[in-house]
Structures are given as C-alpha cells and as structure tokens.
Amino acid sequence: MCGIIGFTGLDDAKEALIDGLQSLEYRGYDSAGISFFEGSSDKIDTIKTVGKVSCLADKVEEEGNMETTCGIGHTRWATHGGVTEVNSHPHTAGRVTLIHNGIIENYGELAEELAKEGIKPVSQTDSEIAAMVINYYYDGNPVEAIKNATKRFEGAYGFCIMFKEYPGEIYAIRNGSPLVATHYDGGSVIASDVVALIKYSKDYFVLQEQQIARLTKTDITIQDMDGREIDPEYLHVSWDIAAARKGGYDYFMLKEIHEQPEALQKTIMPRIKDGMPYLLDDGIDDDVFKNCNRVVIAGCGTAMHAGLVGKNMMEKLTRIPVSVEIASEYRYADPIIDDKTLFMCISQSGETADTIAALRLAKEKGAKTISVVNVKGSSIARESDYVLYTHAGPEIAVASTKAYSVQLSCMYLLAFRMAAARKSLVDDEIKELVKLLKKTITDVTKLLKYDSQIENISTMLHKASNLFFIGRGLDYALSCEGSIKLKEISYIHSEAYAAGELKHGTISLITDNVPVIALATQDNVYGKMISNVQEVRSRGASVILITNAGVSVDPALCDHQIMLPKMDDRFAPFGAAIILQYIAYYTAVGRGLNVDQPRNLAKSVTVE
Ligand code: M6R
Secondary structure (H helix, E strand, O other): OOEEEEEEEOOOHHHHHHHHHHHHHHHOOOEEEEEEEOOOOOOEEEEEEEOOHHHHHHHHHHHOOOOOOEEEEEEEOOOOOOOOOOOOOOEEEOOEEEEEEEEEOOHHHHHHHHHHOOOOOOOOOHHHHHHHHHHHHOOOOHHHHHHHHHOOOOEEEEEEEEEOOOOOOEEEEEEOOOOEEEEEOOEEEEEOOHHHOOOOOOEEEEOOOOOEEEEOOOOEEEEOOOOOEEOOOEEEOOOOHHHHOOOOOOOHHHHHHHOHHHHHHHHHHHHEEOOEEOOHHHOOOOHHHHOOOEEEEEEOHHHHHHHHHHHHHHHHHHOOOEEEEEHHHHOOOOOOOOOOEEEEEEEOOOOOHHHHHHHHHHHHOOOEEEEEEOOOOOHHHHHOOEEEEOOOOOOOOOOOOHHHHHHHHHHHHHHHHHHHHHOOOOHHHHHHHHHHHHHHHHHHHHHHHHHHHHHHHHHHHOOOOEEEEEEOOHHHHHHHHHHHHHHHHHOOEEEEEEHHHHHHOHHHHOOOOOEEEEEEOOHHHHHHHHHHHHHHHOOOOEEEEEEOOOOOOOHHHOOEEEEOOOOOHHHHHHHHHHHHHHHHHHHHHHOOOOOOOOOOOOOOOOOO
C-alpha cells in the first residue's frame, strides 16, 4: 500500500526522497510528504500535501530551499482518516517524526490511554498515534523507545523514524509491511520496494520482521529485539533501472503488456530440460507432488484468476482435485487442510496481507506450500516451503498484466511436472504440452500487433456504463480476469459470467446495446458458447467475439470478431489475456483516465 523511503547520505536528501516517491507512487497516491533534518542541525522540517508526488515536488520547490542530507518520505493510500493534509505523513509527536505503512489495529485503545495523560492527536490516523506512543516511550534512546512502543502495537507496520536528537540517522522496524534497504558509496537508503533502491545499487537486503535498522550515511546496522547484531543477507536484482521507467510508453501498463514475451521467455525456458518441465533448480522435487491428494490454490484478484486457469489444467492433466480460494475468505473459513494438502499461493508482490495469512494458516495445519511469486525475498517467498519465481521484472502499473501471464505459465509448468511425477501422462504427452507452452511466447508476440485493431474496436465501449464478459471453462476464468482489468482502470461496471449461467438471472440485464465480450476459444464447448452468444444478441447486445483462428461465424452474430493466432485451445488463455488487457487499456485511455493509477486502488495490498 503506502510507499515509504528514507535517505541519509552525501547528496541532497529532498531530491532523493522525491525521486524515490515518484518510483513508489504506484503504492498509493492520495497524498505525499517528506520530513528532513535542516543541514546538520536537529531541526526537522515537514512538507506535505494532498495529491500526487508531483504536487509535493512543486511545494518542495517553493518552500524547501534549505539544505538537507537526511530525510524520510511517504506516499499515502488512505486507510484511517480522510484524504487531507493533516492526515498525510510524516507525522510528528514531540521529538519523534515518522512515516508508516500498515495499520495499527489497536490505535483506538492506545489513543484512549494517551488521552488520559492529556496527549491528543491532531489527525485521524493510526500512524500519528503510533508516533505518539513511540514519543511517549522515548527518553533519549531510540532503540529502547521503538522496542517498548512496538510491544504495544497490534497490526502491520513498516516505520521509518527520525528522532530529533539524532540528526543524520533514520531508524526503521517492520512487522508485516515490507522494508528493503541498501548501503552504497553515497549513503544509505531504505524503502518499501526495491524499485526505489535500484538507482543506488542492485544489491539490497530485506529487513526481517521485528528487526530494528539504524541508517547513517556511513553504514546500516541491524539488531533484533534482544539486542543481537544481525548481518543482513544481501540479494541481487537481475533487472536494471530502465525496467522501472516508462521507456517512451505513455503508460507503464502498455509497456508491461509489451514485456510479456520476454517475461514468459525468462520464466518458462530455464524450467525446461530435455523437453520436460524441470523444477529441481527451484528446489521442487517430485515427492512434493507424489505425496499430496489435493491441491488448494489461493490468491487475490488477478493472482486468484491465474489460479482458476491452474485448476483447470491441473485437474485435467493429473486428476487431482484442486480448489481455488479467495485468500481473504479462506483464512476465516476454517478450511479443511492436512499434511496431504499441497497449498499453492500466487502473488506478484509477495506481500499481499490476505495471501500471507492464508499461507500461514495452511502451514500451521501441516500443508506443504509452494508459492508463485514475482518479488525476490518477499514475505510470501520467504515463508513458503518452495518458491517458483516468476521473472516478470518490476510491475509498476496497478493493473496486473505481465505478472498474470507468467503466473499462468507457472501454473502450466506445475501441472506438467505434477503429471510427470504422478505418471498421469506419459513423457511424450508432456513433451508435446511443453512445446505448446513454448509456442505461446511467439503467439503472444503476434498478439501484441493487435493493438490498433483493438483500439478501434474499444471505441464502442467508451460510453458504456455496464458490460459483461462471458465464457465457458478456461474462457470463464479469462472472463473473470478481463472483467477485473476493465473495471479497475476504466471504471465501467462489468461482470464476468459463466455463459451457461446467464439464463439463470443475469440475462435480464441484457438490453439494447449492452456490450458483451464473449470468449469462444474452447473447442469442447464452442457450439454451446455460440448459442449463448445468440441468446444475448437476440436481446440487443453489442457483441465482441473472441475466437480461435480460422473460425467463421455468421456476421449477424457479433459487431466484431477478434481471432487468436492458431493456438491449441488449452493454451488460448495466454492469447486471450493480451486481447483483454488491450481492451481494458484502450477503453480507459479512450475515456481519458490515468491508466496506471486508477482511483482508490494501490498496487500492493498489505492490509486486510
Ligand atoms: O501482489 P498480488 O499478486 O498478491 O496482488 C493481488 C491483487 O491485489 C492484484 O492482482 C490486483 O487484483 C490487480 N490490481 C489486478 O489487476
């Protein structure tokens, strides 16, 4: 959710903070602010504003002509308290100034205690209460104040804190919310995401839960709650700064759509050996698949939709029962899990609070856990028994595109390896599937050239207020993904429906010119699907029909037909995903919206 950064070093901290916040803005963009030590003095200045980081940059330009080499910055996704300047971070209480990512769940109770001592907040935020509690325990020793205060906090937090008596120093602690840091020649930097560090170094470490970091311009020291010094384990990022920039595209989303062939190549190819799926380099051996009698896949939003495709493939190829669970529901559902359950979770960020909680529950109940994660060293990756990293590089746009495609590819690889381990298919059959999976990389490349065709077709959606995505089987799973993509960035209400289910209620919403995006790529249900399209058509719907290559339909059936390149229908999701991403993108652009930063949303949902 919120983006946080701390910088202490030789250079201008204001510039470093604004630059860092710009790269973190996808995590929240309700308001932004910075605090910094003036020169080498103990005077802390704060500049904050409602709105985007660009508004903050303007304000800093106007007001912030003082020199500084140490400060903290925050870009907010509001949880507690409205979007106002007073609720923006940083928050100061006495001699403590902090930024916070997460939620202090017991802040009400803490506020009451403070009120009894006559200490009252000025904002409506849980974060200011946190600052007040830390200040309450602060008697000149920052580490002791942090330890005593955090013992009182329930909930998730990543804090960067400055103490008035310690110019040039930043203290940080996390519980749940991510923090990564690096030290380089010019100083020390800490942030909620590695995209803000890459400018300084490709080597970084993840601050672990309940560790306290102290950053100065000469080094970073870390200790645990018992005062033991910790040597952090440095990780290396394989992509460079260009990957986290727009690189000439209008939006990150468009750039990321175009990065899919490369992301698929990097995710699939190292996992193929002698024509067979090979997961041993990821530490996943066949026993994991042999020893389970069911699979549970959990995730949120798009990641969960990748799971729907995974279920379809795994059940078809292995005959093992697979269920797909919405992580936020799963954790409270008292689910049936045992040591024969193979629990898979999917997450781009690896920091989604609900998915982490579902994973922890599955582990606690004895399941073996595999995660499909994009961010190295993230919480989900660290806490799973096995990790299959997707190699999409940084995904900045809130709408997930390339991460979805590579998640699909991992679902297929897992399904293939599981079929090999359990011998539900013979090797030749699996090799054939592997070839088809490799072929998706070229098919997706071809589909990227559909941009102008889909841009034209999407004009019919610009004025829509409601629309439907329908499909059967894998196409239903893709409909769910098409629908979330469209609504999150275009603000058009849409629903995904299993095409056969329409007649059981929803078809009453189909009237003249209601757009229906119908996916008919699955051979075994093609005839049935066309009948469903006819049903909506005869009630006046405007139809965009997505089919396999070479399928000719009665021109009266739809307004537009979009044909995939020639693809085996089991692999059609890779193609349909690109079409649906383009439909969402061009519809949102056509409506004049900021595609990368849709209202109310944030990229990484680290609160429940
Ligand atoms: O980081 P995660 O993959 O765990 O995130 C899960 C969802 O929040 C995410 O996929 C969300 O649905 C996307 N914004 C959809 O485009």
